[in-house]
Amino acid sequence: MRRVSDLAISDYGMISDCRSAALVSRGGSIDWLCVPRFDSPSLFGRLLDGDAGHWSIRPEGEASSSRKYWKGALVLETTFRTSKGVLVLEDVMAIDLKSDHHTLRTDAPRAILRRLRCEDGEVPIAASFCPRPEFGLVTPLLRKAPGGIVGTGGSELFFLSSDVPCEVDRSVATGRFVLKRGERTSFALQWASSWEAAPGPLDQEEIDGLFDEAVESWLDWARQHQAYQGPWKDLVDRSGQILEGLTFRPTGAVIAAATTSLPERVGGVRNWDYRYSWIRDASLTLQALWVAACPTEAHRYFEFLAGSALSQIGDGAQMQIMYGVGGEHDLSEREVPRLSGWRGSRPVRVGNAAWNQLQLDVYGEILGAAWILRDQHDVLNPLNRQFLVRAVDAAASRWKERDNGIWELRGEPRHFLYSKLMCWSALDRGVAMAEAIGAEDQVPRWERVREEIGAAILEEGWSEKAGAFTQSFGSDALDASTLRIPSVGLLPASDPRMRSTIEAIATHLVDRRGLVYRYRAEDGLPGDEGTFLLCTFWLAQAWALAGQLDRAREVFELAAGYVNDLGLLAEEVDPETEELLGNFPQAFSHIGLINAAWAISSLEKAQREGRPMVVPDWT
Structure with missing residues (x-):
């Protein structure tokens, strides 16, 4: 018996790199992503089936959440409030426009960038990475690698960059960690077609740089248009x-x-x-x-x-x-x-x-x-x-x-x-x-x-x-x-x-x-x-x-x-x-x-x- 997604449609927000788009739930789960194009098969498809893939990052236990877009940019910010503290999750897709504001750089990375910071207290966090290419048909093989996790399966290669210790059970990676007030960490999911060069790890500084480029691209577009x-x-x-x-x-x-x-x-x-x-x-x-x-x-x-x-x-x-x-x-x-x-x-x-x-x-x-x-x-x-x-x-x-x-x-x-x-x-x-x-x-x-x-x-x-x-x-x-x-x-x-x-x-x-x-x-x-x-x-x-x-x-x-x-x-x-x-x-x-x-x-x-x-x- 397959699990059915029951979140309201309104519970989702969209991020985009103007080639594909991801839907992020108010609970911090990416439940929809088709790559490399909007009309490609999904990599995460929990929106349509509970077993069709997701990527979730959220506090453990009970938490309320509020969210907003950064003004002028498709950068999604979700704030979780728990009995132990306050956690902020920021989501964006890597995008870098040329100086004409209308053309994507051909060498721009294909990636989802996620940043976490603890604003108050001490928050236990649970992360679950469960890709399921081709609308859930493919169960990929995940393995640990320096700087993160490598995934192969179907027509896609992907690399999840993270400095958070994770456990891998064939096709699912999970992690549990704690952030204290003032601490932060970042994640990046990159993908490529199976015949292309496999993406490699990104360190925290590189993820921050790509995040800032994406923000500036959106803000510059908004200012101009x-x-x-x-x-x-x-x-x-x-x-x-x-x-x-x-x-x-x-x-x-x-x-x-x-x-x-x-x-x-x-x-x-x-x-x-x-x-x-x-x-x-x-x-x-x-x-x-x-x-x-x-x-x-x-x-x-x-x-x-x-x-x-x-x-x-x-x-x-x-x-x-x-x-x-x-x-x-x-x-x-x-x-x-x-x-x-x-x-x-x-x-x-x-x-x-x-x-x-x-x-x-x-x-x-x-x-x-x-x-x-x-x-x-x-x-x-x-x-x-x-x-x-x-x-x-x-x-x-x-x-x-x-x-x-x-x-x-x-x-x-x-x-x-x-x-x-x-x-x-x-x-x-x-x-x-x-x-x-x-x-x-x-x-x-x-x-x-x-x-x-x-x-x-x-x-x-x-x-x-x-x-x-x-x-x-x-x-x-x-x-x-x-x-x-x-x-x-x-x-x-x-x-x-x-x-x-x-x-x-x-x-x-x-x-x-x-x-x-x-x-x-x-x-x-x-x-x-x-x-x-x-x-x-x-x-x-x-x-x-x-x-x-x-x-x-x-x-x-x-x-x-x-x-x-x-x-x-x-x-x-x-x-x-x-x-x-x-x-x-x-x-x-x-x-x-x-x-x-x-x-x-x-x-x-x-x-x-x-x-x-x-x-x-x-x-």
Whole structure:
């Protein structure tokens, strides 16, 4: 009988080296780490199964804990208080940026750095190092070596540097020691592929040096790039740092989340792998990066998406909706039956079968991303211009098709309104950029198709019964994605039909607290899911665009109230228990927070200045 992880999702914090990420529990255990990339197999996987590996450092016996990130940096500090003293644990992943603040040094070490210090009293400490490569399939061989412990097994080599005496029992290393007030010690876990040179020991001075380099890299990045000034600045800045931490720096890809298979309902089957990069998220992600991180990151993300999708546009090819962080196309899904899942939520999945779905909204997302970055050097280079023209043409020719929609429903394809809306957006941006992309001769045709799509949405997407725009043509089912209509620019939020849609969603597509569901219609899967934080932030943003400041702030603060003590959000909230659900930390939720805060800030500024709110020109 395998042990099941039962910690709350909110009990975890993330550290990142912009290549991979680790989740650290409030009890000092690293229970999730995939190396060498975000989408690699896990080395520590206790998050999904009690026997899938961990690395724990904590006081022995009873202890309370509090934690925080260092301001401006993804450095996690956990303070333990016991009856015998106070212990501080600091966690960071080694990272060293080049002087341009955007590129990783190629010789930067791959390592997790952990520092301990006793601030008061005398604290007995227990450490447990239990790596289990390949999602727990491999039981490695550990052995003592000068300066620490060597591990071999599967495709990875690793070295745990420590001056703490440890006992090794084949695949588990344990240590018990005491720190007194003023004493400190450090640990470093390095890894390498089996064909590379094995990492060697690091002494305490070297670990401290790498730790300081990582801190300075994060702080320097924050100083250079985080300039947002507005309400909820701390949350917006933290969200920008999380997006940076979810960026695979070698390519610029932004992943949807650091985890796979954290469920949308406890014990349910809606457990997906989110460690990939979605075109669906493109324009929203770029807006958030622009506000809370850095335009250069936005540029590199666009280049990654365009480069990955370039070969799939034209000649009838279907643009893929997501890619691996290196630009890989085949993300075939499989189940990992040996893993029990978080709180028994099976199956655990690796890969994502939605990679080969048809989603027509991708054309609007990629054109929206290009529109945001249109003034940046080299975004509209000859190859990208050709790619964008083909994307607009594909939207024009395919918009009448059925697809699986933004939410990747696994039932029968439908005429989803959001897909039509984003095809409209692709044509709208294509017309606006026609001269820049060398397509002036296409403008009359693109304008004609754009008007045709807009008319179809306004007629076939509207339900008198629902008093709202709905999920798909001819349906009465509400869908939160229709809140994007004013953000995209088809109708202003002040339009009576749009105002009625916002009211309908705020009344009928929410739980008892006011958090928004994506939809409540049949979707081809058993069970149901929690409320969706991104959609709740969309509602806040829609109220802001409609000029309703109080309602916008109320909804924003409701959704933002579900950040954990570190400012992190998962994908959803359980309607009964109010626990965070879904993969974590979730880029989409943080993107929604940033963009809604920006919209509310813009409305507040406009009202202070006695003028109408100006919708940004990226819409």
